[in-house]
Amino acid sequence: MKYTSLRLDAQLLFMDKTDELTKEIQSFLSDLSIATNTIVKVECYASVNNQDEYTTCLDAFNTVLTSVFNKQKPAKLFIAQSLADDAQKALFKFSICDDKEYSIEYKEFQKHPYCLVSRNEENILISGGISFDSTIDTLRLVQSTFDFMEQLLDHEEMHFGHVAYQANFINDIQSTKKDATTGWTKAQTIDEIRALYFDPNLFRHGYPLQHNSHISTSGFIIDFMASSKDGFPTAQYNLNTQAEQTQNCFIPGLKKLLIKPQVNHEKTSCELQLKSALNTVKTTIDNCGKEIDDMIDEIKVTISDKNNLDGIEAIISDTIKTNKLVLFHSPLQSTDLKVDIEVISSVIC
Numbered sequence: 055m056k057y058t059s060l061r062l063d064a065q066l067l068f069m070d071k072t073d074e075l076t077k078e079i080q081s082f083l084s085d086l087s088i089a090t091n092t093i094v095k096v097e098c099y100a101s102v103n104n105q106d107e108y109t110t111c112l113d114a115f116n117t118v119l120t121s122v123f124n125k126q127k128p129a130k131l132f133i134a135q136s137l138a139d140d141a142q143k144a145l146f147k148f149s150i151c152d153d154k155e156y157s158i159e160y161k162e163f164q165k166h167p168y169c170l171v172s173r174n175e176e177n178i179l180i181s182g183g184i185s186f187d188s189t190i191d192t193l194r195l196v197q198s199t200f201d202f203m204e205q206l207l208d209h210e211e212m213h214f215g216h217v218a219y220q221a222n223f224i225n226d227i228q229s230t231k232k233d234a235t236t237g238w239t240k241a242q243t244i245d246e247i248r249a250l251y252f253d254p255n256l257f258r259h260g261y262p263l264q265h266n267s268h269i270s271t272s273g274f275i276i277d278f279m280a281s282s283k284d285g286f287p288t289a290q291y292n293l294n295t296q297a298e299q300t301q302n303c304f305i306p307g308l309k310k311l312l313i314k315p316q317v318n319h320e321k322t323s324c325e326l327q328l329k330s331a332l333n334t335v336k337t338t339i340d341n342c343g344k345e346i347d348d349m350i351d352e353i354k355v356t357i358s359d360k361n362n363l364d365g366i367e368a369i370i371s372d373t374i375k376t377n378k379l380v381l382f383h384s385p386l387q388s389t390d391l392k393v394d395i396e397v398i399s400s401v402i403c
Contacts, residue, residue: 064111070113092152097130098146100132137383138360166202219289304401314396318330349376
């Protein structure tokens with residue numbers, strides 16, 4: 055799987071200029087000779103300040119996808135997050151499977167578009183974002199989303215044990231306010247509901263790579279990938295006994311190593327936390343026991359304070375080589391965290 059991205063003026067989303075957005079994306083894909091029937095997922099990240107703006111931008115995003123892809127829609131994800139180096143831009147990211155060894159099925163379950171990618175008899179379910187009406191309470195919102203995720207997995211003859219990677223997006227992720235009924239914060243609600251669905255007997259091979267992230271609008275979104283071959287999970291992890299301990303995931307069918315290193319809270323500055331996390335990434339790659347491409351596919355860095363933006367690129371380039379660095383600005387799960395990092399690397403099979 056390959057990745058490419060395009061930055062466009064976010065006002066095109068806010069002003070519902072879908073025709074212009076469509077032409078920009080079609081021209082971009084044409085210039086790179088990327089066929090739409092090789093794209094398995096489209097993500098859009100934009101700085102959104104309220105629910106009305108979110109609805110406008112999401113509607114525009116969906117209209118553009120219909121115009122570009124017609125009925126053969128890939129998995130999709132729209133996230134209200136701001137680029138750290140240019141909040142006026144929206145980032146469109148495309149995941150591409152253009153190798154002949156892949157087969158792609160564009161599917162839909164209860165109006166939710168997703169992709170099933172197959173290679174060497176291994177099936178990889180690429181879901182895209184799952185979300186529900188944000189006006190309901192957090193407990194029902196999170197539970198409804200996990201329930202739909204379970205139904206989608208069951209539809210593809212999979213279960214939670216097949217999940218390789220899961221990203222959870224919720225607003226006010228740092229909030230310590232507790233629900234009057236459950237006594238849980240929003241972050242705790244995710245953990246508690248997840249525990250209801252994650253039967254430990256399904257994860258004897260290891261727990262999936264997980265990530266909790268902040269969004270600037272109300273609601274809850276799950277984005278996940280699952281993999282299966284002959285009914286068995288295929289994702290490989292560093293061995294662990296708790297979901298929070300997983301820091302990397304290898305998906306053989308995609309030939310990708312996903313890394314989400316734990317950041318050392320004891321490091322008090324953004325620079326020290328970033329250097330520590332990058333060293334963990336480097337160690338993970340060195341010790342994974344697989345031949346890894348020298349050039350990292352993508353590094354996504356989120357900082358909690360824009361004042362820490364200067365110097366990040368230099369710190370990364372001094373540690374590892376990457377084709378692409380994407381910088382976001384957003385609150386992180388803990389007030390102690392100054393930086394968060396996700397890495398995608400290719401395995402040479």
